[in-house]
Amino acid sequence: MKVRDPDGRTWRVTRRWVPWRRRLRELPDAGPLDGLNGLGDDPVSAIIAIVLLVLALPLVILALFVALELLLLLLLIPFAALARVAFGAHWTIEARRGFTIWWDAPSGGWRESGEQIRAVARAIHEGQPPPRTVED
Template sequence: MKVRSPDGQVWRVSRRWVPWRRRLTGAMESMPDLGLAHLGDDPVSAIIAVVLLIIALPFLVLGLVAGVEFLLVLVVLPFAVLGRVFLGRHWTVEVRRGWRPYWEVLSGDWQESGLEIHATADAIRRGDLPPPTLVD
């Protein structure tokens, strides 16, 4: 659920569907524009391309790790949902400022976590922010 606080900040209040918090959200947004479209086919351009590739390599690896994490989420998600529904596992309600984690709490079953989401969203709309527990 997307909520705006009185100061205009956008907050997201939702259940976390997997047992862990995603760490690499927005990894590809930090990829710089290398401007490789203007390079020619001469040796100087090849050297420049190799240097730029070495600079971009950490970002490419980060994107690969984010892709592997996304595939892992797709594999684990059905089992996590089934475990929560059939085994009575508690849901985690989390608050994010934009997409950055800000606060989380273990809630009960589906209905209790839904009530927690609405209560937290109403508190944020009033300006009563929960205490930050996940801010770096």
């Protein structure tokens, strides 16, 4: 559930669908290939472009691993959710400011976690965010 506090910041209060906490890192604004648009068509520029391409190859491999991990995660989420619902596992709810996890707490089943999500979202909207429980 997306909610705004009185200061205008956006919060998201949701169930954690996987049993582990996601680790998000901020991506850099500029990459190693941002300067390639200024290269000419002479041999020196071609050599520089090849060197930069060789240096960027580990980043491409890393991007492939990240994509495979995301695909695996997308394949596991339906099974994890089905197992949680079928076996009555408890849910963990979390409040995030932007994409930074600010607060998380164990909750009950599906219905109880939904009620707690609405209560936390209402409190955030009224200007009473939960205390920070997650350290970066």
